[in-house]
Amino acid sequence: MKDLQKFGGNWTIEKLDILTSYLDAYLTALKNRKFKKIYIDAFAGTGKITTKDESQVLAGSAKRALMAENKFDHYYFIEFNSKKATELNEMIAQEFQAYLSKVTVCRGDANVVLKSILEHIDWRYNRALMFLDPCATEVNWTTLEIVAQTKAIDLWYLFPFSALNRMLKKDGNIDYSWEKCIDRLLGDSGWKTELYIEDPQLNFFGEQDMIKNASTEHLQKYIIKRLKTIFPAVATNPRILLNEKKSPLFLFCFAVSSDNPIAQRIAMRIAGYILDHKE
Ligand SMILES: C[S@@+](CC[C@H](N)C(=O)[O-])C[C@H]1O[C@@H](n2cnc3c(N)ncnc32)[C@H](O)[C@@H]1O
Numbered sequence: 001m002k003d004l005q006k007f008g009g010n011w012t013i014e015k016l017d018i019l020t021s022y023l024d025a026y027l028t029a030l031k032n033r034k035f036k037k038i039y040i041d042a043f044a045g046t047g048k049i050t051t052k053d054e055s056q057v058l059a060g061s062a063k064r065a066l067m068a069e070n071k072f073d074h075y076y077f078i079e080f081n082s083k084k085a086t087e088l089n090e091m092i093a094q095e096f097q098a099y100l101s102k103v104t105v106c107r108g109d110a111n112v113v114l115k116s117i118l119e120h121i122d123w124r125y126n127r128a129l130m131f132l133d134p135c136a137t138e139v140n141w142t143t144l145e146i147v148a149q150t151k152a153i154d155l156w157y158l159f160p161f162s163a164l165n166r167m168l169k170k171d172g173n174i175d176y177s178w179e180k181c182i183d184r185l186l187g188d189s190g191w192k193t194e195l196y197i198e199d200p201q202l203n204f205f206g207e208q209d210m211i212k213n214a215s216t217e218h219l220q221k222y223i224i225k226r227l228k229t230i231f232p233a234v235a236t237n238p239r240i241l242l243n244e245k246k247s248p249l250f251l252f253c254f255a256v257s258s259d260n261p262i263a264q265r266i267a268m269r270i271a272g273y274i275l276d277h278k279e
Contacts, residue, residue: 007049007050007051007052007058009243009244009249011241011242011243011249011250012049013058014239014241014278014279015133015158015239015241015250015252016058016059016060016061017278017279018156018239018252018274018275018278019061019064019156020064020068021274021278022129022154022156022254022270022271022274023039023065023068023129024068024070025270025274026129026267026270027068027069027070027071027072028070029266029270030127031070033127034125035125035126035127036073036074036125036126036127037072037073037126037127037128037129038072038073038074038075038076038121038126038127038129039065039072039074039075039076039128039129039130039131040076040078040114040117040128040129040130040131040153041061041062041065041075041076041077041078041130041131041133042078042110042113042114042130042131042132042133043078043079043080043110043131043133043134043135043138044060044061044062044077044078044079044084044085044088044105045060045061045062045079045084045088045133046060046062046079046084046087046088046091047059047060047061047062047063047066047087047088047091047092048060048063048087048091061133062075062077062088062091062092063091063095065131066092066095066096066099066103071099071102072102072129073102074102074103074104075099075102075104076104076106076117077103077104077105077106078105078106078107078108078110078113078114078117079105079106079107080107080108080109080110085105085106085107088105089105092105109138110132110134110138110139110143111138111139111140111142114143114146114147115143115146118146118147118150121150123150123151123152126152127152127153127154128150128152128153128154129153129156130147130153130154130155130156131156132155132156132157132158133158134158134160136160136163137160137163137164137181137184137185139157139185140184140185141183141184141185141186141187141188142187144157144187144227144231145187145230147257148231148255148257149257150257151257151258151259152257152258153257154254154255154256154257154258154267154271155231155253155254155255155256155257156252156253156254157227157252157253157254157255158241158250158251158252158253159223159238159250159252159253160185160250161219161220161223161240161248161249161250161251162247162248162249162250164182164186164219164223165216165219165248167181167182168182168191168195168212168214168219169212170211170212171209171211171212172196172209172210172211172212173209186223186226187226187229187230190226191222192210194214194222195212195213195214195218195219195222196210196211196212196213196214197210197211197213198211199211216248220238220240220248220251223238223251223253224236224238224253227253227255231255231256231257232256232257232258232259232264233255233256233258233264233267233268234253234254234255234256235253235254235255235268235271235272235275237272237275237276238251238252238253238254238275239251239252239275239278240252252275254267254268254275256268
């Protein structure tokens with residue numbers, strides 16, 4: 001029985017179209033450069049996405065990367081779920097046999113596997129495009145730090161906006177485990193002072209509680225501000241992916257780790273344009 005990877009909504013296509021546009025532009029821009037080009041998809045899925053009514057099967061990120069006209073020199077796919085990893089391997093063996101030697105599929109937690117992959121690549125000679133497409137809050141801040149330290153990766157990160165917003169409770173009464181999860185997601189506990197203020201009304205015990213003081217826009221800006229603390233260039237126009245009820249679900253963010261101003265300028269110009277214009 002196949003472990004079908006289900007379609008989230010129109011935002012799934014929006015996200016994948018943005019990624020694919022950037023991927024094509026990236027491969028064209030680096031075509032004649034001496035660097036080896038690597039694609040790293042750390043939440044790879046099966047390569048296929050089935051629509052809700054199961055009437056259609058769409059190409060997921062892994063398949064889209066393999067189908068691009070220009071090619072990467074190597075592809076790393078990471079997937080936690082073993083059935084999905086097997087399905088991905090089967091899809092690659094059937095549909096992309098010619099690239100088998102250029103593909104590594106790893107089963108495991110993206111945070112752990114990425115650390116090991118990134119440590120073993122010589123970033124003087126390699127450049128990478130990375131896609132972090134978690135279901136929710138799986139990406140640790142420490143993983144983003146490792147990505148930034150390579151100074152060689154362009155990153156598309158599907159930030160779990162609604163999961164974070166839900167944990168940031170209005171009355172400031174946040175479970176310890178959620179608090180730890182937010183710290184892990186955002187890298188420190190600065191969010192407590194940035195997104196909460198003291199309630200002007202005293203509580204039953206005559207003390208001041210903390211209350212949430214963060215609009216959707218404020219929270220979006222804060223996420224970008226946090227990314228800017230570790231990446232030298234971050235797009236300030238992330239795509240806000242909305243659910244059917246038009247509430248923000250994810251923030252699709254772009255960050256460049258290179259400290260070369262020319263590389264940053266080119267990457268930011270392409271990504272900024274795609275984020276503004278891609279429907
Ligand atoms: C949103 S889906 C990815 C979809 C895929 N990028 C595509 O376009 O087809 C997220 C995937 O991440 C996997 N996953 C969840 N937690 C993970 C983790 N800690 N490490 C690696 N993969 C994980 C899930 O099994 C799921 O297949």
